Amino acid sequence: MNRYMSACLLCLFVACGEAEKTTLSLNVYPAEGTMHDSILVDNSASFMEVVLSGGERPFVEQFPMTGSGGTFSDLPVGAGYKLTARGYQTSPDGTTSLVFYGGTTEFDVVDGQPIAMSIQVGRSDCVGYNRPSIYRSADGKADLIDKRVGFGVSKLADGRVLITGGADLDASGAILTVHDSVEIYDPTQGQFMSLLDGSGQPVRLSEPRAFHSATRLQNGTVLIAGGQSTPAGGLAAGVTIFNPAGPIFEAPINAAGFLPRKRHQAQRLNDGSVLVAGGEDVNEQALTSSFRYFPTDQSFRAQGDLAQARRGHSLNAIERGAELAIAAGGINDSGLLRSIEVFTTNPAQTGCVGNAVPEPNFGCWISLGTTLELPAPVWGHASVSINDGSEVVILGGFTSRDRTQASNQVTVISSALNGAREAGVLALGGGELAVAEGSDGSTPFILVAGGRIGDAPQQRYVRLVRSDLNGVVQYTQEDLTQGCIQQGFPEARWAAQAIRLDNDTIVVLGGTNRSVRGFSSTRRAEVYFPEHVPSSF
Template sequence: MRRSINGWTSSAGRGRGQGRVRSPGWKAWVTALGLLSGCGSGEARYEAKLFTDLCRVSPVLQGARYLRFRVTGPEMEPVERYVPVEQGTAELPTVPPGKGRVLEVRGYTDLPRSGGRVVALGRSQSFEVPESAGAARPTVRVALRPVDAYMRPGTTQGTCVSLAEPRAAHTATLLEDGRVLLAGGFQSSSGGADTTVASAELFDPVTGTVARVPSLETQRAFHTATRLPGGKVLLAGGEVESVEGALPVRSAQVLDVAQGTSTAVELKAARSQHAAAVDSGGRVLLVGGVGAGGAVVAEAEGYDPATGQVFSVSTPVPRVGMAAMPVQDGRRIAVVGGSDGTSLRPEVLFFSYEGGSFVPVGEGARLREPRRDAALVPFGGPEQLMYAGGYDSPGHVEEARFLASSELVSPGTAAQVSAGPQVFARSGLCAVALPDGRVMTLGGLRYSAGSFVSDSHVELLVPGKDGAAPALLGLKPLERQRQQHSCTVLQDGSVLIAGGLDDNGFQRTTLDDLVIYTPAPLD
């Protein structure tokens, strides 16, 4: 048996049991090697390692009597195995060779047929089972976490893992290898002054570790981060605090985290608080935002990673507080909501890449209740967007009414807008689409007792089936209220909540915490 940094890895032949390992106060699980059918080409092996280190007192598997190991993948029937937790060892399910295999591990209070419920859950990244038994066997990593709970990652000693430094109005980008790049942002001092940061860091949600990467070429907050084909990330625009106030940034840079390189890009317009989205060809559309002197930026532009060049977009999009998102498998990009500085814009715009640039396409739809600083997110699948929350003033939030409604945008041949579910009234909320079509909304800005304060509400929106109305479930509130934070769906379906600003109306605190929430599965 070989000990690793954050867990144990063991190996065994067919039918051989493994010993147990114990960590202080509770029993840790060690999974054994599973033997794979080689489809006539001999036996192949893979091994799995569970990571269970969290910043908490109670064990991950508290209340669990059974573990279920289930492997799915293309061109194979799902295979699973239930093992009593008291057994302490397991032989993994036998699966055929091939790519795209995913191992899911669940902790149950009892067998499902006896009414057992899920108390812990973890999923691996996609892995390949080799054809040959003599080929190097993959090690499959699974982070096991309690469901329906906010957990902070921790070390084997129980120490909490945090960001390398506090940050708000930063970006969080899920990379192809499952890690999350957190970049830029600002920090608020005790005197109320903001300082823009240029640092960046990588969080590994499996091992629960944070590693610094080289700083950005320019300090920036309220920028956009867009993952490009091949795993690179375009960080564009933003603003930097100076003695003259917040100045919009015209530069961008393409980060290749795997290679450790950065390429500078010059935008056509300095912009902050803008929107960006990538189409199926990897081209990025940048629209709107705040420019020099606080003016709304009308000029839209695009970036093509194939050429490394920025190109003009002839159609102006003078908006701020809007959102952009790819639709129809990335063939189009939708731009929804926002204000031109004078009035709210109800038109829903669609762009497609044609003739070397982005051009408007299709018949436009109109919002029923125009708004800005709302959250745009797929709802119930990729072919329907939900635009939730926000406020009803074209200008400053101090003049606004927070909206407790949402609207559904169906971007078909003839785009349609319909009323969506009610939400808690707030703006700047963070919203993410879970793999099963549900949506989580977290935090934001709300009005309370005469002050604008950070919010702690969390909601789970469930699409209706067979024409039924969507359901709204209130979840446990965040332990720290926050706005200008990031929320990211990880490869295992969990949600990473990072940083943000805790403003209670009297004091502003920039947060450095990392919190992971694992939704309970539908089945």
């Protein structure tokens, strides 16, 4: 039997008082990997349930695993629909357990227009290699087109993922090429493609960039700042707005006074502005300066300096009124840092660096000393903002300058800024982890992938599951489904990037690995499928 399952779903639409039939062709297919290849045909699932949500009411249809069709009726024309597919095993006592999961991003239904949709499914709580659908474009790829590390990744408003720049490495680990290429990952068809202009030519950045920032704005465009532009270490000078919809894809903004940098951090704040802080200059010296982009008037303005120069730090937005972000940890010429600085725009706040006075368009940095600092100095760590900044989680990182020692700590910082508390441990310490906030439908967790100690890449995929007992937050490590992690799978790597898609799967892209042949950046794309059980049907 073919590993792909197709279902022809006949949908009845009501428009202008007249019912019309519209055909939705649905292709459900598995991710690549021994845990996924046969899930539609190996009898591990008794039936598949397809849910169409986003309209006036959800539609739920069940299909036997040997079947190929069904009907949704009375579906109104509209926007923002989603399809999810779940496979269930029915036990002798009648209870069901989830076997596989997958879903689409949002799509629109237009009267009379046929739709072809795909759902890539994978064994729940497991990772697989990305596989394109049968509806893929002729040049659609399963993995990144270019090998990339230090690239920009931005989830767009339509659910696709924009990939910009990055670098390819030689066997010694030195930068071989800095890319100016741009790719799009389309979860609907599970494919990577070059972004093309109106004449069918690949869109390219105005200058090559690696270790830059690419931050999506509220209007759907992307702010691109900084980065390395040449293998020899030259830095990109400009700051641009990238519009993936075109026809003018990239336009410079006036960023007078912006000091070129790489390996900095950038975050969109809760007021819609973007904060850029720290990083390193052309001489690889850590920086104190910070800047802010305001989409309302398209201005790029200097902000107050950090008290301590930082690279290898984290920067996270928080939900706390005029206190908009925190910068934590990092490294500079003086050593590793445990301090945390708070970015504030509160005019009544004192204690900013240089006695600067904050106001709404000018923020500055304050330190709360030992009241708010990490349990130990760390750099190259990962961080996640939970629930739109009500909580920041710091994970792993290096505890020595040469990366040979690493932390396994999980630290939680509440937006109350009343301390940084140890809230769990990783079974294996490491730095340059790929992390993303995830959800099983109701249970929040953090997916942690890859990492390294020294120059040894780590083959890691674990979940940190959040619990809250009487206000005490804890993160507990859980392994994935038994058999999901195998010899040689998934790929061992560090500095990959993880991003949660609109269907709650998490895609992990690129990064660096090392073998007997030396270092290499990678084009590998892997997809994590959560144990996504709906709270109700």
